[in-house]
Amino acid sequence: MNRRTLLGGLLAGASVPALAACSSGITSLEGGGSAGGGGSSKGGLTIGTANFTENQVLGYLYAGVLKADGVDATVRPNLGTREIVVPALKGGDIDLLPEYQGALLHYLDPKSRATEEGEMQNALTMVLPNGLQVLSYGVAENSDAFAVTRETAEKYGLKSLADLAKHNGKLVLGGAPELKKRVVGVVGLKDEYGVELKEFKALDSSGPLVKGALRKGDVDIANVFTTDADLGKEDWVVLADPKNLIPGQHILPLIADRKSDSRVRKALARLGSALTTDDLTELNRLVDQDKKDPDQVAEDWLRKKGLAKG
Secondary structure, three states: OOOOOOOOOOOOOOOOOOOOOOOOOOOOOOOOOOOOOOOOOOOOOOEEEOOHHHHHHHHOOOOOOHHHHOOOEEEEEEEEEHHHHHHHHHHOOOOEEEEEHHHHHHHHHHOOOOOOOOHHHHHHHHHHOEEEEEOOOOOEOOOOEEEEHHHHHHHHHHHHHHHHHHHOOEEEEEEHHHHHHHHHHHHHHHHHOOOOOEOEEEEEEHHHHHHHHHHHOOHHHHHHHEHHHHHHHHEEEEEEEEEOOOOOOOEEEEEEEEHHOOHHHHHHHHHHHOOOOHHHHHHHHHHHHOHHHHHHHHHHHHHOOOOOOO
């Protein structure tokens, strides 16, 4: 899969180096994002999260690092899919969302085929609704993936998404309900790879329903996340994506202009520079496998990294 410069100097006081810039892009960890702010975090802000483990953890990480910088932040977790939380942000019910670069771009512009980080960041600035901005994206990323059991891979000779079209009308895909209409989903599999499914089963986002269905054989293919700890535990085969249907998915904040001031941008940039993909995978494991609370694992990690208050 393929995986940055407006507003420099956010990390002037930080010791973490910025990622290398690509031509005509917005440099992660160097810039403030798509706009210069002008808002104010006085009075605090509300962070919303989508309805899966990782996004909830990210919401609490955002809140913790903001509180450490003196910004009052509360979390409203598990609000639903992007189709729910983005309108809630536009409408003022929440002020900030943890988002994913490529997935957000496809939601706002389904025709976009940008896959490189700087290209996607620039594209996002062009299609964002008035009143919203994306801030600089971080080191960590979590992409969609399509997994099959080892048995299914051997039975059908599956190594990549392209192989699925050899078995049109035979295979069942499971994933979140919105996957049926998304580019990285049923639509893109058909348009890019010519895949005709036997059935699509609406389940959840890399959660217990879709993973359980894959284990039991109720689905042949499961849409999972690359930071899902079960990928390292189960004998599953993640299908390659030779046509780059799935874009890079670096984590980035989507925020309302009204709340985007320098304090918020700097705090979230520090978090983005510290949080790695491996960290994110481990935090997911602590919640999904060890059954710890998302807010507690977020607080523990922030304290370990010296990013928490107190």
